[in-house]
Amino acid sequence: MTGNSKDKEVHKSPSVSTLKLLGKRLFNSNNHTDNSSLLLSAEQLGNGRSLRKRPTSPPNGSASSGGNSPSSSAGARQRSASLHRRKNNASGAFSSGPVSSHKSSAALQDLIKHNNNPYLNSPSNILGTGTGIASTRDRDRTILDREKEMEKVKEKERNTHHAGLPQRSNSMASHHFPNENIIYNPYGISPNHVRPDTAFADTLNMNKENDLSFYMHDGNSKIRMLPLPIANPNEFLPEDMKQFSVHLTDNFTFDTDNKPIGSGGSSEVRKVKSSYKQKDVYALKKLNMIYHESPEKFYKRCSKEFIIAKHLSHNVHITKTFYLVKVPTTTYTTRGWGFIMELGVKDLFQLMERTGWKNVPFSEKYCLFKQVAQGIKFCHDNGIAHRDLKPENVLISKEGICKLTDFGISDWYHVVPHDYTSPVKTCQGMIGSPPYTPPEVMYFDAKKHYPERFQKPYNPLAMDSYALGIMLITMVNNIIPFIDSCNTDARYREFEVSYDNFINHQNPHFRDKGCHKPGPGAEYTLARNFKNPDATRVAWRLADPNPATRYTMDDLFEDPFFQQIETCVEPEDDDLVKAPELRKTTSVSDLTENPLDAPHEQEVAHTSNPFLKKEANTPKPRSMLEIAQSPSLRQKSKLKNNAKAKPQVAADEKDDKSIEPKQQGQGEDLNEGKDEKEIMEDTSINVDSLLERPTPTSTNVENILREDDSTAKELKSMLNSIPATPTHNGPTPAPVKTASPLDKHMSDLSLKSVTPAPTKNLGPLNVSSSSNSLGSLASPSTSTTKKKKVIHHHLDITNSVTNTSSVSAFVSR
Numbered sequence: 001m002t003g004n005s006k007d008k009e010v011h012k013s014p015s016v017s018t019l020k021l022l023g024k025r026l027f028n029s030n031n032h033t034d035n036s037s038l039l040l041s042a043e044q045l046g047n048g049r050s051l052r053k054r055p056t057s058p059p060n061g062s063a064s065s066g067g068n069s070p071s072s073s074a075g076a077r078q079r080s081a082s083l084h085r086r087k088n089n090a091s092g093a094f095s096s097g098p099v100s101s102h103k104s105s106a107a108l109q110d111l112i113k114h115n116n117n118p119y120l121n122s123p124s125n126i127l128g129t130g131t132g133i134a135s136t137r138d139r140d141r142t143i144l145d146r147e148k149e150m151e152k153v154k155e156k157e158r159n160t161h162h163a164g165l166p167q168r169s170n171s172m173a174s175h176h177f178p179n180e181n182i183i184y185n186p187y188g189i190s191p192n193h194v195r196p197d198t199a200f201a202d203t204l205n206m207n208k209e210n211d212l213s214f215y216m217h218d219g220n221s222k223i224r225m226l227p228l229p230i231a232n233p234n235e236f237l238p239e240d241m242k243q244f245s246v247h248l249t250d251n252f253t254f255d256t257d258n259k260p261i262g263s264g265g266s267s268e269v270r271k272v273k274s275s276y277k278q279k280d281v282y283a284l285k286k287l288n289m290i291y292h293e294s295p296e297k298f299y300k301r302c303s304k305e306f307i308i309a310k311h312l313s314h315n316v317h318i319t320k321t322f323y324l325v326k327v328p329t330t331t332y333t334t335r336g337w338g339f340i341m342e343l344g345v346k347d348l349f350q351l352m353e354r355t356g357w358k359n360v361p362f363s364e365k366y367c368l369f370k371q372v373a374q375g376i377k378f379c380h381d382n383g384i385a386h387r388d389l390k391p392e393n394v395l396i397s398k399e400g401i402c403k404l405t406d407f408g409i410s411d412w413y414h415v416v417p418h419d420y421t422s423p424v425k426t427c428q429g430m431i432g433s434p435p436y437t438p439p440e441v442m443y444f445d446a447k448k449h450y451p452e453r454f455q456k457p458y459n460p461l462a463m464d465s466y467a468l469g470i471m472l473i474t475m476v477n478n479i480i481p482f483i484d485s486c487n488t489d490a491r492y493r494e495f496e497v498s499y500d501n502f503i504n505h506q507n508p509h510f511r512d513k514g515c516h517k518p519g520p521g522a523e524y525t526l527a528r529n530f531k532n533p534d535a536t537r538v539a540w541r542l543a544d545p546n547p548a549t550r551y552t553m554d555d556l557f558e559d560p561f562f563q564q565i566e567t568c569v570e571p572e573d574d575d576l577v578k579a580p581e582l583r584k585t586t587s588v589s590d591l592t593e594n595p596l597d598a599p600h601e602q603e604v605a606h607t608s609n610p611f612l613k614k615e616a617n618t619p620k621p622r623s624m625l626e627i628a629q630s631p632s633l634r635q636k637s638k639l640k641n642n643a644k645a646k647p648q649v650a651a652d653e654k655d656d657k658s659i660e661p662k663q664q665g666q667g668e669d670l671n672e673g674k675d676e677k678e679i680m681e682d683t684s685i686n687v688d689s690l691l692e693r694p695t696p697t698s699t700n701v702e703n704i705l706r707e708d709d710s711t712a713k714e715l716k717s718m719l720n721s722i723p724a725t726p727t728h729n730g731p732t733p734a735p736v737k738t739a740s741p742l743d744k745h746m747s748d749l750s751l752k753s754v755t756p757a758p759t760k761n762l763g764p765l766n767v768s769s770s771s772n773s774l775g776s777l778a779s780p781s782t783s784t785t786k787k788k789k790v791i792h793h794h795l796d797i798t799n800s801v802t803n804t805s806s807v808s809a810f811v812s813r
């Protein structure tokens, strides 16, 4: 891999407004054809990471006032900086002049084939954009456009106070429109310089229980910290997910380089190591309270994210989430909850922002795309809609495998969550991250001021299809196609018109089910760079502005172009990511910290719960591959372990607060690479002393939590009475017929469910079978028991941009 030192820097969320401003300037530039030179200017500006690195605010007022007023861009918990910037740059290549030729897609392929550099000498000048053909705009659209124009003028007047403000936090936090029910954080970072992981805003409509809009926040200078005592995660988990240990420091230590490896609108991600095997490094996603969020709401939100993530952690394309733990206040982070997760090397956005991305062959891009699609299909097949798909939420493992992450706004999409025969639960409200958010969802963006009649309940599965389509278009064009998927964005309008034109003039059956005729050709801006009308069919059908005719994941998997894409990995492959070992649990100390915890954890220690039993008492089965690689490892390890385990036991014996149920036969490579002193230090950490450190905000909120004790107990009794959450190591589980209290509880947390829409693909789908068929198409020699040979080197993308100063220079102009 050709990483540079910047790779290690925190992946901060970007400033969309800054990028929009940048985009606006570039849109206005005269050079609208030379994509590569625009990309070059992006390179000269520095890479996106540098932009994201800015801790609390965009460099100057340009970010907050932006190229667009805040009202013109929808909210996202995290926005990607450089890609937007590039997008804006390169979108200059999407010329918008009238169409001068309506040559067929096929004829144009030749023209393009002879063009070595797809970004140079773009045929756009000759071919136009495909939008000059008589538009099929409907009456509503025209009216709406007029309304928008008027609104824009009003908006401009309303928002002049943003201009030139030096701090995003000031400008954005103070910006609230009347009737605005979302605040969004286009930067995805806290405005707080010192502790960026503790300041969050939430919804303004506190009394709307079911509204998830608190994810769309603006950041706020007020630091939020969970009140003491920190709730026991087990109180919020279903029986089969209850954990043997719930304290981070029982079994993990922070990575010594102490650098965040990523951050989002409501979290910060750091590396942690197993206390027993230093080589086993994991990610800790430390979850932050969103401003105005009550502790109870925080616990419910986070446990829901964890339950969904864990429920899905059985597929090679899903980032494994292992444990939900209490995190103490340390020099690294503030107290709270966090997830122990599989560690990703990069996210897809970070790959795409590299200068070398534009040279990545189509086959590799399609491989990544198909892997993402397989991850989404797995989610859908297991009853979950992701709802926030974007390159930032696709992690790449060290083997180059794509893995979906961030289930923060994911939800069970069936009316009865585990009954996969129940209809799809439609959603309402603005969620997601533009431009990956589809138009039907953008109607709910309060900042767009759409008339209410446009706001219709939408299918969350169609959200994922759309996001995938936009991701594919972005991957191929090396730039996002537009900022927002709504007609306030000229480039989106252009796409919509092109879509209609293609259907009206070239392929009237384009939207018909099972129609696999070639898609739009190079005369269409967002098809041009594909150089393959079958690929454009896939991208455009996924990104169909009309959700009713948009490709579903099943449609996608039936598409012949999609089927022939060769991938480095099959969904049923085992990526051999090991669950971290839990050896120690600090439960007696919980008694002092949280009286509710102690009896519960004792109960947990003696539970018949198979999950806990497995962790505590049973040896981990070794995979066939492990056995083949090292048949006698177990014996050797045991010997080694016996020798090394003693100091650990001794240390633990001294700590009479710790209970250490040893896991028989589960000690391979324990303490490897770690000396006795380190072990002693690890075990000497007193979780309670850390958790109980006084904090400025703890008193007030603590009172609130105590008042909520009854709610916690109610939730606990609900959780204990639910059937086990099914796990999925292959075929989709048989649906449960009735809604469990947990289902209901979780449904209550989700976007308001409205009239159930009939679903077309209700039955649980067998992921393996569909994958198998794909596998056989992709590679006849593919074995389902062996890992596929890596055919692409997805992480091997060069990056020539190292200088970040030019970015600041540009944005601060």
Ligand SMILES: Nc1ncnc2c1ncn2[C@@H]1O[C@H](COP(=O)(O)OP(=O)(O)OP(=O)(O)O)[C@@H](O)[C@H]1O
Pocket: 011, 076, 077, 078, 188, 261, 262, 263, 264, 265, 266, 267, 268, 269, 283, 285, 319, 341, 342, 343, 344, 345, 346, 347, 392, 393, 395, 405, 406, 407, 408
């Ligand atoms: N397991 C992981 N390994 C490595 N990096 C990770 C991991 N999880 C998250 N990251 C990095 O941290 C970033 C933020 O993580 P994530 O999207 O889960 O947080 P979030 O607060 O839910 O963000 P968002 O604002 O998008 O909702 C990711 O884009 C990724 O770069």
